[in-house]
Amino acid sequence: MPQEIHALAFGPFRVPVTITRNRAESPLALVIPAMGVPADRYRLLQKELQCLGYSTAITELPGTGESRPRPHRGADYGYNALVFSFIPQLLQLLQQQCAQEPALILGHSIGGQTGTLAARAGLTGDARVVSIASGHIHYRCWRGPQRYALLAFAPIASLTASLLGYFPGAHMGFGWREARGLMKDWARAIYTGRFAPEKCFGDRRQTVQPTLHIALAGDTFAPVQAARKLAAIVGGETQEMAATYPSGNPHLSWIKNPRPVVAAVDQWLARQPVSR
Numbered sequence: 001m002p003q004e005i006h007a008l009a010f011g012p013f014r015v016p017v018t019i020t021r022n023r024a025e026s027p028l029a030l031v032i033p034a035m036g037v038p039a040d041r042y043r044l045l046q047k048e049l050q051c052l053g054y055s056t057a058i059t060e061l062p063g064t065g066e067s068r069p070r071p072h073r074g075a076d077y078g079y080n081a082l083v084f085s086f087i088p089q090l091l092q093l094l095q096q097q098c099a100q101e102p103a104l105i106l107g108h109s110i111g112g113q114t115g116t117l118a119a120r121a122g123l124t125g126d127a128r129v130v131s132i133a134s135g136h137i138h139y140r141c142w143r144g145p146q147r148y149a150l151l152a153f154a155p156i157a158s159l160t161a162s163l164l165g166y167f168p169g170a171h172m173g174f175g176w177r178e179a180r181g182l183m184k185d186w187a188r189a190i191y192t193g194r195f196a197p198e199k200c201f202g203d204r205r206q207t208v209q210p211t212l213h214i215a216l217a218g219d220t221f222a223p224v225q226a227a228r229k230l231a232a233i234v235g236g237e238t239q240e241m242a243a244t245y246p247s248g249n250p251h252l253s254w255i256k257n258p259r260p261v262v263a264a265v266d267q268w269l270a271r272q273p274v275s276r
Contacts, residue, residue, distance in 0.1 A: 001050065008093050010086050012075045013062040017093060020046060022055040027103035028094065029054040032087075032111030034133070034252070036169055036176030038065030041255055045106075048262040054104065057094055061110070062086065064176060071179040073165025078181030079114070079189075079196040087118045091125070102127045106265070109134050109222065109251065112213070113230060117197045119208045120234050128272060129211045129234075130265050133219055133251045135226025136233075137186065138193035146220060150190055158187035198233065210272040211236030214261060216250035218243050239264060 001020050008015040018039060029049045031042050039058045046056045060067040062077060069075050077086070095101055105127045107115035112131025119129045135141060139151050157174070161167040161183040169175030185196045211234050215227035224240045231238045241264055243250035244257040254261055 004097075006093060006097055008059070008089060010062050010089060011077060011081070012069060013067055013077075015060050015062050015067045015086075016065075017057060017059045017090065019057045019094070019097060020050065020055060021098075022050055022053060026053055026055040028098055028100055029056050029104040029106060030090070030094065030102040030127075031056065031058040032105065032107040032115055033058070033061055033064070034109030034111060035061065035178060035182075036064060037108070037252070037255075040065065042108075045255055045258040045262070048258050049104075049106075052262065052266055055098070057098070057102070059090055063179060070177050071166040071182075073180065076165075076179050076181045078179070079117070079185040080200075081181070082110075082114045083117045083121060083123070083197045084200075087114060088123055091123070101125045104265075104269070105129045106132060107134060108132050108255070113137075113195065116211060116213070116230055116234055116236070117195060119211060120201060121197065122208070124209070126209060128209055128269060129236075130268075131211070131213045131227070131230060132261055133216050133222050133254060134213065134230060135215065135222035135224075136193070136195070136229035137189050137226065138229060139190050140193065141223060141226035141229055154187040154190040158184050208234050212265065212268045212272075213238045214264060215240045216243050216254055217241070218249070219251045220249060221251040237268070239268070 003020045006017045039060045063071040105115050112134025115129045118124050161180040167178040167183040169178050189195050213227045213231040215224040228238045244260045245253035
């Protein structure tokens with residue numbers, strides 16, 4: 001299938017966005033990766049979507065994979081920038097290059113968080129938003145030792161990011177080289193139960209397109225309780241399904257066998273049709 005790469009300017013970052021075209025009339029599916037996961041790890045997911053008739057677009061997260069520069073004190077961003085600036089710029093680029101908006105936005109982990117928050121802000125148009133292995137990060141979504149480990153790790157991550165100007169996730173077992181502002185927002189949300197963009201929404205519920213939030217059994221990074229709390233931001237539907245790969249944390253290993261997840265999304269879309 002014809003493939004093209006476009007560069008998106010996001011502050012100091014240059015972010016590659018890869019578009020793979022199916023047929024001229026194909027709807028577009030946008031994939032937003034997890035923290036620290038390069039876009040090329042989602043090849044199998046894109047193939048499954050293409051088999052359903054979609055053209056696909058996938059972005060790197062700023063500073064990850066082929067995106068440059070790497071985060072540092074002078075190249076920084078947080079959740080607000082991702083939701084209110086990066087995603088609208090990304091959708092505008094796709095409109096310019098494809099002459100259409102995405103019919104489907106699939107976000108993995110932080111990609112699902114930011115896609116959901118953008119939907120709540122009314123920024124995703126008519127797209128159906130699906131989060132996969134994604135959830136809110138309030139500590140109350142975890143139980144027992146995992147809750148206490150999260151509460152202990154959050155201030156360490158925030159302090160480390162403040163001191164270094166970035167978060168060395170590859171050395172600390174969480175993410176990769178991550179933006180300081182992003183990790184400080186992440187740590188704050190663990191304690192407060194609110195992502196930074198949620199403070200901008202107010203109390204009035206805005207009508208959004210239907211959303212789906214898929215939790216994978218055994219996912220210690222995004223348990224089903226976390227997926228339900230994320231879904232509650234937009235009044236979305238939560239589904240829990242079995243892990244799709246026999247080893248590793250389902251939070252990441254599902255991308256090695258995304259077919260069951262894509263099948264679940266396709267079944268959900270049949271009940272909430274997307275224009276094709």
